[in-house]
Amino acid sequence: AQSVTQPDIHITVSEGASLELRCNYSYGATPYLFWYVQSPGQGLQLLLKYFSGDTLVQGIKGFEAEFKRSQSSFNLRKPSVHWSDAAEYFCAVGARGYSTLTFGKGTMLLVSP
């Protein structure tokens, strides 16, 4: 079975500073990896996904993530955070042959002026 760990429950970043949100997964084979964002009171929106190929993937809103097999990680990055990026971020993992995803517990991003 897959599992996902997001070590940081909350992170505060100054507007304009860079951001990195951590995600570690546990799965024996090559995983399918996703990052979602949830604004308050809303559903989840897909930011980016990794299935195979280039380990650096670009997503919407200026986000990118890098798959590192040796570290079982899929960290989300953004070079310059905007106040509108304040939200909760979820990492998820899936596997070939399975219909479901396993979600991490989320990281709440706060952006200070």
Next chain:
Amino acid sequence: DVKVTQSSRYLVKRTGEKVFLECVQDMDHENMFWYRQDPGLGLRLIYFSYDVKMKEKGDIPEGYSVSREKKERFSLILESASTNQTSMYLCASSLPEPYEQYFGPGTRLTVT
């Protein structure tokens, strides 16, 4: 764009009532999912369906049932609502395999 809609954004029900939460998707997706989301617990899968009339239990199916009579519609049923079912309920859909899931806006259910 994929669109997943949920019948209500906010719902208040009394203990013991039967509650129906409806979800509709417009992208002909085979898979549909119901999650509940609680602070500190993340998303927990209640049930999912991979075809019409087919369903599988998720991690927390107790106290819930589901119905999928048409491909585009997936209903979550609380047979007898209890206060511990107060939560945010999220519906999602996807193509087969673990492709990305598309989420609806959620229903915040309060059981008093």
